[in-house]
Amino acid sequence: MSEYDYDDLGLVAGLEIHQQLDTETKLFCACPTRLRDPEEASRTFTRYLHPTKSELGELDQAAVEESRVDREFEYLAYDTTCLVEEDDEPPGRVDEEAIETTLEIAQLMEMEPVDQAHVMRKIVVDGSNTTGFQRTMLAATDGVIETEEGNVGIEDLMLEEESAQRVEETDSGVRYSLDRLGIPLVEIGTRPDISSPEQARDAAEQIGMLLRSTGKVKRGLGTIRQDVNVSIAEGARVEIKGVQSLDDIDDIVRNEVGRQVELLDIAAELADRDAAVGDVRDVSEVFAETDSGVIGGALSGDGRAMAVPLFGFDGLVGREILPDRRLGTEFADHAKRHGAGGIFHTDELPAYGVTEAEVEDLRDAVGAGPEDAVALVADDPETAELAIEAVADRAEQALDGVPEETRGANEDGTTRYLRPLPGAARMYPETDVPSVDLDPSEVDPPELLTEKISRYQEEFGLDAALAEQVAYGHRMPLFEQAVEMGVDPTLAADTLESTMTELRRDDVPVENVTDEHFEELFALLVEDELAKEGIPELLTALAENPELSASEAAEQQDLGSAGEDEVREAVVDVVERNEEQIEAEGMGAFSALMGECMGALRGKADGDVVSDVLREEIQKRA
Template structure:
């Protein structure tokens, strides 16, 4: 991927970070924020959504385009689903716990909290909200974070409701699960102060660290999402949605810069060629006897002359994506499978003579290109019109739009950029007056790493693992209860990782169970070496208590006499080695002795007895 001089190309970028909060209940109802499996749903219902006008009588362009795709939306409901989630009952007041956490985040971002926070409706008709809108509240603005390349301003901090989770998509519509809908979500928008892909990543890392420092955000895949807005000089603002990882973030910024550079070059060449786009034409008769399976099976074939576009429709603007791919993305929004164009024909069963006939049918000369769509009549008409509209914007350069971030570092067209027309007040929820003085800024994770190393004696690597890990609150509770810090950290970061690799259902281990097992070790009722077996037993049967799991794992404690008996048996079995090597045999015999005791005895006790017995014989 080409790396540019980002100052020279005029890169300007800003981030939008979306993070789920780990609250007990959802933002506008008392339903739990626990995710469910689709198979657990008890019933479903269907909705059809359409955009509404704002208070000024305007319709948002993004919502309008989304509504042109005729789809039904199916929602999976669970035993915990309430009428608020189904949009059959007005929302309740803003959740206090979610607001308190948002105020903590505002403090960490050095942002100014609003005197009064009003809930707004943001029109969303892609089916991800049963109501057709998302509720959003501006809580704070005008903050700042630091990066090695300079400060990045925080434009706004919003508290929102999470959308429903997409479960399945078919030709007829989309199925969503209501378990995710309504989970409290903060959205942090930066100012356009970012000037390089590396700074975008660093800013996202900094914000992520601040969010996790609260200890009140959800962890795991899908709980945090990054969007990035990118533009270059002479280009346009493009929003890349759904960036899943920080590695992807850098690649996507680089890729979008490259895409806009290529589109600007294409636009300049098209203007030099005095390019134009013709009117869509029905060319079905041109392909009456075609061998192309896709075209032969279509009800109608429509085409459009792209004057002066020859050779440019097939020009690559991202890896394996061309200008023709952009046209195709727009056509697909109308239900078509894509487009064909003359920069890639003859191919796909289309012959040279059919290409010549196609050019003649739309009045295309040698310097022109032709794009065509084969589909049902209404789809073919709408799709070729969408492709033609995108071709017209190619003459101008780079269109403003929202794009879907793809795993390979490229992106595809999603919808137009939303405008102010999609926001209007929520009349069912009263405003609140946030009080930032009621919250304290939490300890930063970076500060916590330093404290764990200095006060708890953890090495730097383990201290960082614990501070940034999902079990940090459990670690804090364990140390407060008197558990040895290094043992607690190793159990939570190493032992659990090993169990997870062995396909043990670690997610079944509650915080209380983890603390109880560590307490047994601290009280001398369980050897450290037996912790893994006990945790595996608890994960398999979460109904057991920690004590019962020790019994079930066959790891009830043994007396020192029993330890000595086992050690003596090991030493006598290896008496020749002991006689020859003396204490040099210790390491090998220690492993054998621990295996004989199967984790029932503490390693330090076994070590002391073994050294004593070897000493007697050497």
Template structure:
């Protein structure tokens, strides 16, 4: 059966979503630092930490945190001129940000959720270095809502307000470097009920939630500002949490591939049972590869390392079986080895290869008492790493005998996933004692206008076309558009500048990201007041993008982009017409199109196109 033939209802597919969306607030969730993202080279200093798991109030240790801590790593943090003691975990957090709380309540309204009477901040243990404190602060804000999809309603179980993790900058064998600019940005986490029954419904639900979030006008936009986690299981499989789906368009593929992976693992379990398969004890087999021509193995041995192996009885041909696009059961084993510092594994389903000979493969089989129906997996690395990695491979192989393991996996760019850690348990959460609880009051929180409603209003109220209305409503400049229109800017002028002009400039490699709201507002005001013709807007924006320290007025003056008077425009047109007098006499008004372009070029955006057209027609008619 291929993945396209899967009957998701028959397989018992159950899925749910967790949407994490950064909020566009002025300050972070527990301090007054700005929420702007910085470049790593802007860091003014750095410091290092080692993190270890802590016990819950009941004295329990979370399995996921314990496994994470087995990999001894040093964490380096890049601090900036705006970094404060709260971000460094050298000062207690401040009170919950009110702007973030109000935005979370707006989102809750849009999904018909019930705010809690009292919101308590909790600590969630995280020891992967993404938070300097070793935990993430999270607050339940609302419960019990729903959204509609074409395949029925999907329940919304909870909405939490959380602090964003630090941005991973670089990872080496010794540790990870994080930037503190992202740490503490407020985000909402929205968890659905397990009501999703198909990949298509998962995508539609995510799109609906995304639209509701953007309707507030108070969420950050761009790559990395929204992340989707997907929980997937089939009846004979297990619940798997897939973290970090960056692109919403990948969700349906992620669900399809996870269903396929679990179905293939179930098939492998059945075959292993028929073969009476088992997993032997790991052992060292360094002597098999003395003098090997394999670059990977030889490199490990020349550095004083070892080769370890585990016999997989009855696994022949199954370790190399594909369970997802370009991923095999052996890839699953390799993921676990990598968690312990190894570069990966070799196994006999793919050997001889990579410089390993037939003779070495046979010697390996003999060394671990593996027969022709058995497989062998090996790790070549520094001795301590090789030993812990092969133990992890053996443990995962034993799980393959039992079924699909419950686990947390990471999303890959190609729609597949990789093993990260066990599923977290309740032991990772405990109260935050440094932040007092708050009592959310939704009574003063207005319900935002949906983006779909904005599209209709822009057409009716502003006379924009449907396409332009959708571009503005769903675009990154929606809030700015509404602000400038409220200040008296023509809606069509504002919409075309923000959606069409900026897009065209970006395609021409103009650094439009350098433009600020003050730049855009100033240019639009100049055009509205008649100090800049509409045709001059692209040129002035280009100048400001290259020289953002200038004001729109100064940039226009330096570039000669001010609005020309009618006499100056007519004088330029007369010069163009006289220069092309022969063409005018011969073609008459048919010469208009060519001369119009020449006139606009000569005026360099200093005159409105309608005025140039009118005066050019007059001059041609005089001579025709």
């Protein structure tokens, strides 16, 4: 998709960053915040959720549309799952560790904490919360971050509970895992100050750096999510949820601008054609003898074929509005929300077993001419009717241009329809949790990662690349702990970053190496019970046998630090086997014999010590 003049289009964008906090317990209960394998679930239970009215008697439209899809929600519970997570008892008080970290984040973004945080309920009936709502509270407002294209204001900082983790779609609904539900989560919302795709990515990177500077946020896939709000002057605000990678944000913004431009062009063309959306019709008889497997299969099971004429839409339903996504794809997204597998439309027919004659009969059945399009859904009666009505509603929106909506991010940088934008009716007070007084004076702001990089270079002598790698790495606290223990800073950094990267490339399962393993390894180094040359072998042993301690693995692999006598004995043995080479080459034989000596000692001795002994023994014989 071509680049646009974003100033001319009036691009306005904002971010919502959701980051899990690395606390010991969940936000409203004492359950642990670690994720579990779904196979560890000890039991399951099911729920059906429906929207409730706000205090003013209003229903949120996003929740209403969600509830139109009849689904059963199944929850996987574990031996750590409590009654709060199951919504069978009231929540506890807000976790103090989460509050402290939230206030640190507020200070880093120059925000003003509220005097008192009040917990609110936000209606969510997609099954991701057993309660049918998410608990959230405003913690701070009015902050700012810097980007290369100017400052971006921070509107608000929320502390809330993470949703349950979607495991899979089932025949009757959705299966969720309760291990993630309730993990403390901060939501950071920027003001709509972002005016280019590049600035959106820059702002997200700055916020990510500030969050990681606390050292108290979870790391890894799924622990941070970015939502992007995008609009152009003639378009509409669209919220794009679930952007997993920072690398995707600029592409997401760029593609959404292109989508809105294309939809506006389509709306202008439809206006010129005096286009309109007709009434839904049952066209099952048209396909009574069809060779189409999809349509015939649906009708053979007492299903129905439902169609809607789209007057003046010919050629536009198949028009591309995103890479590999067309206006018809947008229609299909709405149909799929109601259980349909997709739609057919005349811009792509005849095809899929539908003949030219059937297309003409379809047009006749709904009163469509050659300048018109027809959309079709074939499914069970209820699904077909709901799905084709959703298609007709979306076609009506196409006449006006860009609809306000919530969309989901796809891995290829495109997006798909999820639901309407939520409104104010989804929020109401939580009466089971008391308010929380916030005192920022009790919290000291942490050192920024950019400041750590400079300090690691100046104080520890790390080169710039290694200093940045350690500061931004999730093992940064382990590095600082190792240095405090007396480990050489460069050796500690190389162990945590370079050595682990090399082992991962060799398919060693390094994800099994725990923080405790590293702490024990560094203790062995400090106590001279392990030579630095033995580190890769010890880490490999721990990765393959994570149930062992570092000392047990070192003993099993015979990696204990060799004493001077043992080193000399091994070196003399190598030298005596290679006396002829030494007589011929003198010190020229050093490099080859050094490798043989280190191999004989199997990482049990420091290379500098071995080198000194080897030089001495060669000189005796040269």
